[in-house]
Amino acid sequence: MSSDIDFSPVDVLIIGAGASGATAAWNLAETKMRIVCLEQGGWTNPADYPTTGRDWESRAQSDFSINPNRRQQPGDYPVNDDDSPIKIANFNGVGGGTVLYAGHYPRFHPSDFKVKSLDGVADDWPLDYGDLEPFYAENDRITGVSGLAGDPAYPAKQSLMPPLPMGKSGQKLAEGFDQLGWHWWPSDSAIATQPYNGRDQCINLGACIYGCAQGAKASTDITYWPEAIRAGVELRTWCRVKEINIGDDGLACGVTYFDEDGVEQFQPAHVVVMACNGVGTPRILLNSVSEQFPDGLANRSGLVGKNLMLHPYASIQGVFDEPLDGYRGPHDSIWSQEFYETSEQRDFVRGFTYETTRGRGLVATALTGVHTGRIPWGSGHHEAYRKLHNRIAGMVAICEDLPEEHNTVTLDPWIKDAHGIPAPKMSYKISTNSQNMLDFAVARASETLRAAGATDLIIESPLTSGGWHLMGTARMGKDSKNSVVNEWGRSHDVKNLFIVDGSIFVTSAGVNPTRTIQTLALYITDQIKKRLAHLFD
Amino acid sequence: MSNTIATDSLFSIEQRDALRLLARMIIPSTAAYNLPGADDDLIFADILESAKANEAQIAESIDFAMSHDLGSGVSIEQVASELEGHPAMAALVSLVMQCYYRDDRIMVSLEVEPRAPFPQGFDVPQGDWSMLDAVQKRGKIWRDA
Ligand SMILES: Cc1cc2nc3c(=O)[nH]c(=O)nc-3n(C[C@H](O)[C@H](O)[C@H](O)COP(=O)(O)OP(=O)(O)OC[C@H]3O[C@@H](n4cnc5c(N)ncnc54)[C@H](O)[C@@H]3O)c2cc1C
Numbered sequence: 001m002s003s004d005i006d007f008s009p010v011d012v013l014i015i016g017a018g019a020s021g022a023t024a025a026w027n028l029a030e031t032k033m034r035i036v037c038l039e040q041g042g043w044t045n046p047a048d049y050p051t052t053g054r055d056w057e058s059r060a061q062s063d064f065s066i067n068p069n070r071r072q073q074p075g076d077y078p079v080n081d082d083d084s085p086i087k088i089a090n091f092n093g094v095g096g097g098t099v100l101y102a103g104h105y106p107r108f109h110p111s112d113f114k115v116k117s118l119d120g121v122a123d124d125w126p127l128d129y130g131d132l133e134p135f136y137a138e139n140d141r142i143t144g145v146s147g148l149a150g151d152p153a154y155p156a157k158q159s160l161m162p163p164l165p166m167g168k169s170g171q172k173l174a175e176g177f178d179q180l181g182w183h184w185w186p187s188d189s190a191i192a193t194q195p196y197n198g199r200d201q202c203i204n205l206g207a208c209i210y211g212c213a214q215g216a217k218a219s220t221d222i223t224y225w226p227e228a229i230r231a232g233v234e235l236r237t238w239c240r241v242k243e244i245n246i247g248d249d250g251l252a253c254g255v256t257y258f259d260e261d262g263v264e265q266f267q268p269a270h271v272v273v274m275a276c277n278g279v280g281t282p283r284i285l286l287n288s289v290s291e292q293f294p295d296g297l298a299n300r301s302g303l304v305g306k307n308l309m310l311h312p313y314a315s316i317q318g319v320f321d322e323p324l325d326g327y328r329g330p331h332d333s334i335w336s337q338e339f340y341e342t343s344e345q346r347d348f349v350r351g352f353t354y355e356t357t358r359g360r361g362l363v364a365t366a367l368t369g370v371h372t373g374r375i376p377w378g379s380g381h382h383e384a385y386r387k388l389h390n391r392i393a394g395m396v397a398i399c400e401d402l403p404e405e406h407n408t409v410t411l412d413p414w415i416k417d418a419h420g421i422p423a424p425k426m427s428y429k430i431s432t433n434s435q436n437m438l439d440f441a442v443a444r445a446s447e448t449l450r451a452a453g454a455t456d457l458i459i460e461s462p463l464t465s466g467g468w469h470l471m472g473t474a475r476m477g478k479d480s481k482n483s484v485v486n487e488w489g490r491s492h493d494v495k496n497l498f499i500v501d502g503s504i505f506v507t508s509a510g511v512n513p514t515r516t517i518q519t520l521a522l523y524i525t526d527q528i529k530k531r532l533a534h535l536f537d
Numbered sequence: 538m539s540n541t542i543a544t545d546s547l548f549s550i551e552q553r554d555a556l557r558l559l560a561r562m563i564i565p566s567t568a569a570y571n572l573p574g575a576d577d578d579l580i581f582a583d584i585l586e587s588a589k590a591n592e593a594q595i596a597e598s599i600d601f602a603m604s605h606d607l608g609s610g611v612s613i614e615q616v617a618s619e620l621e622g623h624p625a626m627a628a629l630v631s632l633v634m635q636c637y638y639r640d641d642r643i644m645v646s647l648e649v650e651p652r653a654p655f656p657q658g659f660d661v662p663q664g665d666w667s668m669l670d671a672v673q674k675r676g677k678i679w680r681d682a
């Protein structure tokens with residue numbers, strides 16, 4: 001109720017309670033500053049997650065859909081993705097995307113921060129692997145990461161828990177990789193394989209991307225948030241930020257938001273930290289128009305909303321003659337980074353990661369079969385179904401997307417959310433480099449699946465539903481002319497405005513981003529703590 | 538008098554009959570596996586109940602099918618060949634699959650325990666981790682930067 005809310009100025013106001021917002025709140029809490037986080041969605045109750053019911057695969061297509069345009073829950077806002085072959089996927093509520101993420105949890109590699117120097121494309125980051133290394137380790141500790149030390153695709157890093165089981169499908173695919181002499185390794189996962197910090201271990205429910213009812217998957221509503229709240233951070237749910245307001249001094253003075261009752265409120269703040277992801281953050285900045293910032297807040301570079309990177313995915317699945325894991329086990333299993341680093345022999349620069357997939361549920365198997373023409377209507381249905389049941393396994397390729405200014409998040413001129421705030425619009429094209437990478441990834445994966453014994457291949461490239469990695473739309477850099485925030489996350493234009501989410505990525509690497517997003521959030525908030533006395537200089 | 542049937546459903550009697558016929562066209566019963574089709578009483582009741590969440594789209598699929606002479610004496614095979622794979626049928630096909638493959642009888646016949654995944658979970662074998670020795674022997678593959 002707004003009458004209980006203290007609207008006096010707060011020291012730090014964080015917008016968004018997802019992966020990066022939670023991490024930032026936790027790290028700043030020890031300063032004893034007054035910290036408030038505004039989140040447009042609510043808390044989820046693990047007892048309500050789809051896997052607690054028989055209709056879990058139906059709910060995965062409705063109230064727990066990964067696509068907000070289909071899910072349409074009160075915390076969601078519409079995203080116009082008509083102009084993108086890859087459709088939006090996110091979650092809006094405490095925990096943000098981590099409520100639904102698969103928990104694939106790779107780090108970036110040292111080369112990922114030096115793309116320009118090594119490969120002559122895009123830009124180098126203004127920091128490197130060494131700068132982030134201690135923060136990776138700290139984030140791993142809070143998150144609880146399972147895996148196996150010794151991966152030859154990475155510099156040495158510790159593993160806190162044993163890896164997830166390979167299962168029958170992981171082993172089958174590993175045999176395929178081995179036959180071709182390729183790299184593979186158990187995936188690093190934000191999934192507890194042993195009881196960890198009050199969380200229980202994974203029981204192989206197999207539907208991690210619809211919420212983990214067991215609490216084994218490290219979504220930030222059960223990792224960072226409980227600790228941050230215990231340390232004094234105030235988290236206000238069902239509060240949707242409309243704009244960040246600016247004072248005559250050119251500093252952010254607070255934010256305007258709609259509260260749970262739909263009433264417009266103003267919360268004054270000395271520092272504003274944005275954590276709304278690569279679509280939500282540029283949306284708010286572009287909606288925050290003033291005389292000083294006619295093109296959107298912190299947008300003197302003109303780069304807010306530009307350079308959207310999505311990681312085009314290819315899905316390459318094999319059909320095997322023998323039963324594999326099917327619906328059992330988490331999505332994460334093993335990965336291969338055989339084609340991660342640039343090679344002059346290929347018609348693209350940079351590279352990708354293969355992450356193997358175990359199988360699918362009964363309904364998803366049926367729909368895959370019907371949509372790809374493998375399961376007919378009528379009398380042939382049952383036999384055809386049995387040829388796919390528990391027999392599909394394969395991999396996805398996560399391709400590094402390079403920043404391109406024509407890939408954008410802008411404001412849709414017509415579509416608005418439930419509060420009348422203009423919705424974002426994604427305009428995105430797959431580049432020739434990415435397309436060549438996708439084609440190569442499909443061809444090589446097909447070889448390994450055949451080597452592993454697959455008798456049929458089911459290919460989707462690009463994976464249209466896979467717009468889950470939202471990066472690059474408020475990039476980081478030392479030069480205010482070609483970046484939005486500086487090397488420690490502060491806006492070049494507004495000296496008390498910080499961004500900690502995936503929008504600050506300079507390049508995307510060929511791995512899932514969240515471990516690096518959270519690590520950067522720790523790094524940036526650490527910089528804030530160190531510079532408190534002269535934060536706005 | 539309205540021809541809307543006396544349940545919460547908005548479907549007309551004709552639409553409901555057509556839906557049942559479609560369910561049977563998509564998944565008929567099978568003697569080989571001793572299984573009911575999707576038009577089975579229990580499964581069809583689930584289909585009708587579940588259709589409520591997406592009623593408009595399902596009604597569109599049914600109407601589209603009805604416009605192809607469904608139920609007017611044209612052979613089922615002929616109608617099916619025209620409808621199968623058509624985008625207008627996608628929502629209805631999805632609904633039929635969702636309800637059919639959560640029915641106890643179907644799950645048991647596929648050797649799947651008829652229960653929600655949580656809280657029991659499932660067993661997944663570890664696999665042979667010694668296979669990694671060969672990978673490790675091939676040595677470091679990351680680039681210094
Ligand atoms: C299905 C799925 C699977 C995924 N799998 C993986 C994976 O395996 N590994 C991986 O690394 N990543 C994965 N991701 C991506 C991962 O979820 C994101 O990278 C991560 O959550 C991004 O963190 P963030 O802090 O940038 O934003 P988010 O976690 O998206 O948090 C943003 C928060 O801001 C809130 N917000 C936005 N606008 C406003 C506003 N105007 N007012 C108030 N609040 C607002 C949102 O409600 C949301 O809670 C997956 C995502 C999805 C959807």
Ligand code: SF4
Pocket residue numbers: 191201202203204205206207208209211212213214215216217329330331
């Ligand atoms: S497989 Fe493991 S991590 Fe995934 S939802 Fe189940 S218990 Fe959670």
